[in-house]
Amino acid sequence: AQSVAQPEDQVNVAEGNPLTVKCTYSVSGNPYLFWYVQYPNRGLQFLLKYITGDNLVKGSYGFEAEFNKSQTSFHLKKPSALVSDSALYFCAVRDAYQGGKLIFGQGTELSVKP
């Protein structure tokens, strides 16, 4: 069965510092990996995805993610955090068939302090 783990419930970063939100996955077959962000009282917003190709994926709002097949990881990164990046971040893997559901990790709350 496909699964995703986010080992940290919370990540605290100072504004201007780099941030990393960790995600590891377990899939049979090729992984289709996604990051979503959830701001308070809002829905999930798509940030970026890895399907194939370059291991470094760039997404919205200056975020990027590094796919590492040997470590089965897909960590979300940003070189310089903003206070407005504070939100709940979800990693997800998609079932590899048409219309496949997303399987989410438990989420990581990112807090960026001024």
Added chain:
Amino acid sequence: EPEVTQTPSHQVTQMGQEVILRCVPISNHLYFYWYRQILGQKVEFLVSFYNNEISEKSEIFDDQFSVERPDGSNFTLKIRSTKLEDSAMYFCASSGTSDIYNEQFFGPGTRLTVL
């Protein structure tokens, strides 16, 4: 930019009552989903819908739940007889073509409170 919309934003109901949560997916999308998120827990898949029928459903999606696309734009989730444990945020999502690589676009959610 097109977006998924959901109504109502908050629904309060008594245990045992029926509720219908409504969603308007992005207009040219073909795949529709419902997910839920119990407070403090992860987002869980409920059901996927394609070509006017359920493609897949989770264990959560029992006989009390049903989905419908009554016209060309709305996608609804009905809970026939609500339980306390149905209290959650319910998200509708849609995705575009048959390309399996497409991301899903989520609505803002409906917070369901069952008393």
